[in-house]
Amino acid sequence: MEKNSKRVYNFNAGPAALPLTALQKAQEELLDFNGTGMSVMELSHRSKDYEAVHNRAIELLKELLAIPAGYEVLFLQGGASLQFAMVPLNFLPTGKKAGYVMTGVWSEKAYAEAEQLGEIFVAASAKEGNYRRIPAVEELKYNADAAYLHITSNNTIYGTAWQDFPDTGTVPLIADMSSDILSKPFDVSKFALIYAGAQKNLGPSGVTVVIIRRDLLEQANKKVPTMLRYGTYAKDNSLYNTPPTFSIYMIKLMLEWVKEQGGAAAIYKQNQQKAALIYDVIDDINGFYIGHAQPDARSLMNITFRLANEDLEKKFLDTAKKLGFVGLAGHRSAGGCRASVYNAVPYESCQALRELMLAFQKENA
Structure with missing residues (x-):
């Protein structure tokens, strides 16, 4: 267990370890990015130099996750915690119900937030037994007219994860993938919306990635404050207001590292x-x-x-x-x-x- 540098064995749950090569690249470019004479943190988010970083991060996400046509990749703020409210604000209309699968603390938090905004129900739960398992697909109970079904793909506190994702047919499947996105290949087309705080597998804290199917986007509630509408970010390539530019730059470096790994x-x-x-x-x-x-x-x-x-x-x-x-x-x-x-x-x-x-x-x- 001898160590050759001052860096620790980092097993933090998030913010979490970043690749050393990505950190070194950021260090190298910190004072002068791409010959601009400025740090990425100093660049205008409307500049061509930053726009190239922004678009490259989106391009790499699409490539590495094999995101099909018909999806938007968005960069938001507020972490998964804000998504707990944004999802029902946009996609839980009056007269419909949404199902939540309970697999841990974060699914409980998502449920509690949605409960304040519309009609919801527990589609399945592993709470009995202190969240040691994931409900079987046969346990999921929801109707074909449900507004959506929400799952948490990986449970950081209890150490459980979905091994296979359900096929929900016409019911939109929405997932919080904050702690396992890009940890393995999976079929994005099963999902109508995926959200993930970046600070575990994609980069540093401060940015949340959203992958959303355009047909779901078109169904979103229009009577939602501007900054809480997914359409606001989709329309302006996540540049409606100043995004977390340095965090997105670090996502780009992290994704380049993932690509280098194969x-x-x-x-x-x-x-x-x-x-x-x-x-x-x-x-x-x-x-x-x-x-x-x-x-x-x-x-x-x-x-x-x-x-x-x-x-x-x-x-x-x-x-x-x-x-x-x-x-x-x-x-x-x-x-x-x-x-x-x-x-x-x-x-x-x-x-x-x-x-x-x-x-x-x-x-x-």
Whole structure:
């Protein structure tokens, strides 16, 4: 577990690790971007130099996610938390109901926000059993006239994830993909709308990516304040007002890094290998580490586990901190331990965590 630099083993749940090469590129261009004599942070969002950054980020997202024709890619602010309100404001008309699948804290928050804005219902829930699983497709209960069905693709706090997404037919499928977007290939065409805070797998905090099908966009409520309408951003290429330019620039650098790795399929293979290093220790027959998620619902992005008692967990976390590991404490609402192994977390960091877990187990079993 020797380290060759001052950089830590970063397992933060978000904002999360960024690729070292992307950070170095940003550092190199910080004072003089593209010969402008200015930082990207100083460029006008109406300038040709920034417009090229903006459009390249959109182009790369479309390429890497294989987004079909008929979709818009938007850059918004406010994180997923604002999307919890924007979705029903735009797409939950009077006289219709929307379904929410409950798989963790963030789906609960999305539900609570929508509840204030229209009629909604629980289409399925994994709350019984403390969110250790994902409901089976057969458990989903909704009518063909539902306004939409909302899911959270990956649950950062509980460490669960949808392994396959449902086909919802004519009912628009909407997903919060904040913590696993671009972690593996998936069929975008199944979804009418996808939103994702960038600060886990796409870049830094401050920008939210929205992928929206144009036919859904055309159905949006027009009697919504300008800045809360998806159409406002679609019409002006997300340049209606000043966007978070530096965050979008960092998304571009992150996406260029993903492309250099070989794209979504290569990233998925890396993510499987990284997660396996840690899950293999959790699955040891001695049961020293206790995984929270059921094996068939496990997330590749957030690995959650407990130890025999809180004192032992504290000792583990204290030991990890002294050795340069950051972000291994579980969410304050759940406790325990959590390793967030997003796209940019190096394989070597996961290998170091595995070694730490094995050594700690040997010393404390």
